[in-house]
Amino acid sequence: MMLTQLRYSRIPPAAEALRREVRSFLDVEVRDLPAVRRADSWMGFDAAFSGRLGARGWIGMTVPKRYGGAQASAFARYVVIEELLAAGAPVSAHWFADRQSAPMLLRFGTEAQKERLLPAICRGESFFCIGMSEPGSGSDLASIITRARRDGDRWILNGRKIWTTNAHRSHFMITLVRTQEKNAERHRGMSQFIVDLSRPGITVRPIRDLTGDEQFNEVVLENVELADSDLVGVEGQGWEQVTAELAYERSGPERILSCMALVNTLIDSVGRSPDALQASELGRIAARLFTLRNMSIAVTAQLQSGENPAVAAACVKDLGVTLEQEIPEIAQAIYDMEPSSEGSDHAKVLAHLTQLAPSFSLRGGTREILRGIIARSLELR
Amino acid sequence: MRELFETTIERIFSDLISPALIHQCAEGAWAAELWNTLEAAEMTWAAVPEALGGAGATWEETYTLVRAAGTHAVPAPFADTLLANWLLGRAGLQPEKGPVAIAAHSNLIYAGGLASGQLDKVPWGRQLKRIVAMVAGEDPQLVVLDRANAAQVVTRTNLAGEPRDTISFDRAPVIHAAPLTTGSHPEDLLLHGAMLRSAQMAGALQSLLQMTARYATERVQFGKPIGHFQVIQQQIAVLAEHTACSLLAAEAAFAESASDVARLPIMAAKICAGEAASIGAAIAHAVHGAIGFTDEHSLHLKTRRLWAWRAEYGSQSYWSQRLGQSVCNSGSRALWPMLTQPATPRGSTVTEILS
Numbered sequence: 216m217m218l219t220q221l222r223y224s225r226i227p228p229a230a231e232a233l234r235r236e237v238r239s240f241l242d243v244e245v246r247d248l249p250a251v252r253r254a255d256s257w258m259g260f261d262a263a264f265s266g267r268l269g270a271r272g273w274i275g276m277t278v279p280k281r282y283g284g285a286q287a288s289a290f291a292r293y294v295v296i297e298e299l300l301a302a303g304a305p306v307s308a309h310w311f312a313d314r315q316s317a318p319m320l321l322r323f324g325t326e327a328q329k330e331r332l333l334p335a336i337c338r339g340e341s342f343f344c345i346g347m348s349e350p351g352s353g354s355d356l357a358s359i360i361t362r363a364r365r366d367g368d369r370w371i372l373n374g375r376k377i378w379t380t381n382a383h384r385s386h387f388m389i390t391l392v393r394t395q396e397k398n399a400e401r402h403r404g405m406s407q408f409i410v411d412l413s414r415p416g417i418t419v420r421p422i423r424d425l426t427g428d429e430q431f432n433e434v435v436l437e438n439v440e441l442a443d444s445d446l447v448g449v450e451g452q453g454w455e456q457v458t459a460e461l462a463y464e465r466s467g468p469e470r471i472l473s474c475m476a477l478v479n480t481l482i483d484s485v486g487r488s489p490d491a492l493q494a495s496e497l498g499r500i501a502a503r504l505f506t507l508r509n510m511s512i513a514v515t516a517q518l519q520s521g522e523n524p525a526v527a528a529a530c531v532k533d534l535g536v537t538l539e540q541e542i543p544e545i546a547q548a549i550y551d552m553e554p555s556s557e558g559s560d561h562a563k564v565l566a567h568l569t570q571l572a573p574s575f576s577l578r579g580g581t582r583e584i585l586r587g588i589i590a591r592s593l594e595l596r
Numbered sequence: 597m598r599e600l601f602e603t604t605i606e607r608i609f610s611d612l613i614s615p616a617l618i619h620q621c622a623e624g625a626w627a628a629e630l631w632n633t634l635e636a637a638e639m640t641w642a643a644v645p646e647a648l649g650g651a652g653a654t655w656e657e658t659y660t661l662v663r664a665a666g667t668h669a670v671p672a673p674f675a676d677t678l679l680a681n682w683l684l685g686r687a688g689l690q691p692e693k694g695p696v697a698i699a700a701h702s703n704l705i706y707a708g709g710l711a712s713g714q715l716d717k718v719p720w721g722r723q724l725k726r727i728v729a730m731v732a733g734e735d736p737q738l739v740v741l742d743r744a745n746a747a748q749v750v751t752r753t754n755l756a757g758e759p760r761d762t763i764s765f766d767r768a769p770v771i772h773a774a775p776l777t778t779g780s781h782p783e784d785l786l787l788h789g790a791m792l793r794s795a796q797m798a799g800a801l802q803s804l805l806q807m808t809a810r811y812a813t814e815r816v817q818f819g820k821p822i823g824h825f826q827v828i829q830q831q832i833a834v835l836a837e838h839t840a841c842s843l844l845a846a847e848a849a850f851a852e853s854a855s856d857v858a859r860l861p862i863m864a865a866k867i868c869a870g871e872a873a874s875i876g877a878a879i880a881h882a883v884h885g886a887i888g889f890t891d892e893h894s895l896h897l898k899t900r901r902l903w904a905w906r907a908e909y910g911s912q913s914y915w916s917q918r919l920g921q922s923v924c925n926s927g928s929r930a931l932w933p934m935l936t937q938p939a940t941p942r943g944s945t946v947t948e949i950l951s
Contacts, residue, residue, distance in 0.1 A: 218840045219802055223847040231938050301932045479928035489924045495913055498920030502867035505860060505935050506845040513844060530837045586833035587826070593809045593836060595823040 218592060221527050223509060224516035230290035237298040240271065245302050250560035253303020254476035254567045257469045258430055260384065261305035262342070268299075269339025274309050275317045283334030284317075289519040293512065297468040303476050307381060307430075312336045312343035314467065316389050319407075319460050323448030328409070332387070346376035346390030346410070346434060347457070354584050357401045357454065361392045363408060363441065370394075370446070372408070372416075372439040380578075382419045382432035388412055391453050405453035409445045416440070426570045458525065464579050466514035466528035470535035471507045473575055474542035477568045478504075480561035481546045493549045500545065503538050507531065526592040529585040536575040536582070543569040597653055601642065602660045608633055609668040615894045621671030622757035626723055631672055631695065640674065643682035644691045650681070655791075658682075659850035662792055663843070666799025666905075669897045671758075673697045673720040675792045680728040683788070686855060687738045687774035694725035699763070700785040700909060706731040706739055710767040717908070721761030722751055726771065732782040740772040741765060755904035756897075777855070787857040789909030791849050794865035797873055797905050798842040800898045804880045805839045807895060808832055811884055828883060835879040838872035845869065860934065863915045870912030873902035 244264065245253065252259060268274055276292040278284020285291070296313075299306050317336050320329055335341035352358045361374025376382075376390060388410045395404030412419065416439040421429040448456045478500060485493045510531050517524035546552075546565055554566035576582045590596050612630045621627055634640055643658045644650020658678060665675045676697035683698065684691045699715035715721070715729060724743045731737045743749070745768040754760045776782075809832055812823030822828050842865075849865035852858035877899040881888050888895040906912065923931055 494920030498916035502864040589833035590829035
């Protein structure tokens with residue numbers, strides 16, 4: 216599908232009706248959350264909060280009821296997650312399971328895997344991380360060397376994964392590995408496995424980021440034994456599966472709203488009498504948030520109708536994170552405030568997001584990779 | 597109806613519009629065959645209610661017509677006529693045969709059946725039969741004036757050479773007048789104009805993207821098509837992103853505008869189209885190199901229109917400041933509800949904040 220064929224879609228009234236309920240829930244839940252913690256957006260981790268959300272039926276919402284889900288539409292999930300993100304709720308614990316692992320298991324998993332894993336995801340009790348990058352494989356994901364070798368009815372896993380967000384506090388990692396030697400067709404011979412992180416042979420080492428937080432990790436895998444039942448989908452089809460999964464990862468509201476906490480403190484700092492530059496920049500931010508949200512909803516409509524929105528998702532992510540990264544710079548340019556971890560809410564949020572911003576265009580595929588996907592759809596490569 | 601519009605208008609524009617015609621019209625010619633064909637196909641009455649003889653199309657359906665007008669750089673007031681006839685139909689007035697446009701910038705005074713004042717930047721003013729304007733004041737009115745009754749027509753053009761004339765009336769008879777419908781506002785003409793231009797700009801960007809991607813596969817340098825270089829691919833990808841963004845923003849503005857203008861979607865569409873025009877035109881020219889800078893090449897038929905249209909009916913800076921002022925006035929707690937407020941049955945989002 217051509218990027219320019221993306222059609223405007225509205226959130227249907229049935230899904231829209233959830234919004235009020237979510238807002239009432241959040242009014243209580245995040246009332247006392249400091250602004251700087253809201254700025255963590257989907258990096259804020261609170262297992263107890265995830266449990267309360269699960270009890271409401273707001274995790275794994277598109278999962279069929281027989282696996283513990285709400286069997287709701289992609290739009291219903293959209294309303295819930297954008298409200299969570301806009302409020303700065305701490306959603307990180309269940310985020311990756313809800314966004315990627317559950318849809319992936321639904322699409323490629325066996326009946327047994329679905330029955331075993333999905334109900335706990337939906338309850339907000341089972342947390343997943345995604346093991347893709349390796350020390351030698353970042354943007355060039357097809358160059359991975361972590362290897363699962365068949366040994367009778369088992370698989371033996373060796374290698375290392377890196378930049379794995381939440382590996383130190385997740386129960387499972389869905390990981391992409393080689394199951395065949397690399398040959399001329401470099402996208403062949405990869406497979407996805409569900410790795411129970413409590414198994415022997417796994418060492419998780421948190422990596423401190425430049426803000427001082429520990430979100431991502433190195434995961435060392437040494438002779439980790441896996442069963443056949445840990446293989447997801449078809450052996451050798453891992454690349455195709457991962458590519459399908461990335462459409463879910465790239466088009467959501469989390470690619471637009473990472474700096475909402477800062478937009479809010481900026482508006483309040485500027486006050487009711489903005490000068491021309493302040494009004495102009497804040498108006499532009501509002502206009503772009505509005506339009507990018509509509510683009511993100513249009514991609515959700517494609518997901519809902521079973522189309523493959525990989526190119527449109529790449530577009531939403533690139534435009535979305537560009538805005539997200541501009542916001543701390545605009546905040547600095549239009550309002551005189553020294554970013555500080557000890558100042559006002561605005562100073563703290565500005566300090567936090569100024570430092571966090573470089574990661575926005577790295578996580579989930581760099582801007583160069585995304586633009587390469589778009590260029591391919593234009594038949595330039 | 598949308599698909600029917602799309603195929604019909606594409607056929608008419610592809611058959612009848614050429615770069616030569618666009619150049620002739622910029623020199624003062626009138627595209628008579630094109631105009632007559634559009635009228636014969638009832639395209640200029642697309643948005644007129646069926647009761648008055650039109651197709652009764654919604655703005656959501658009419659969007660494709662206006663977008664196509666931008667894609668093909670139509671050298672006639674087609675989009676403007678669509679809107680003017682819709683306004684007349686909404687006011688219960690008979691739509692016009694022949695070219696008609698809105699005058700969003702005027703200081704018109706209306707009394708005793710006569711109108712006086714100056715209308716600025718009237719699209720194709722010199723060629724129009726009738727002009728639709730609004731009279732502000734305690735009793736705002738929609739009025740129709742006959743161009744032939746003008747006291748003076750000063751011909752001017754926008755950056756792209758499209759007529760944007762200044763027309764003065766001195767106690768000229770008003771052909772039709774109707775009170776403004778409830779809830780509408782004299783500024784609505786400006787918003788309606790911005791809505792039109794946002795879709796025309798998105799259409800022009802679509803054309804730029806197509807031309808640029810094609811040129812990159814045809815032009816060979818360093819022994820291969822320049823589109824094989826990553827540095828070119830990445831730039832064209834950015835052009836594609838902003839094209840998609842402006843298209844969706846314009847479509848939202850049209851889809852949410854029913855009997856009233858959808859203020860936030862239109863402001864957002866015009867702001868995003870302006871940004872897309874700045875970035876997109878620059879990339880298209882960079883990729884085309886010197887040939888795209890010539891008068892002979894048709895690239896400038898699109899890029900110069902983008903530079904002109906982004907400033908018409910409120911520029912990026914105008915609408916950004918307006919929107920930003922509202923955002924600041926309402927405070928941070930109102931922002932997210934404003935951005936997510938679903939369309940009302942009347943199709944006017946966030947009127948309470950932005951009116």
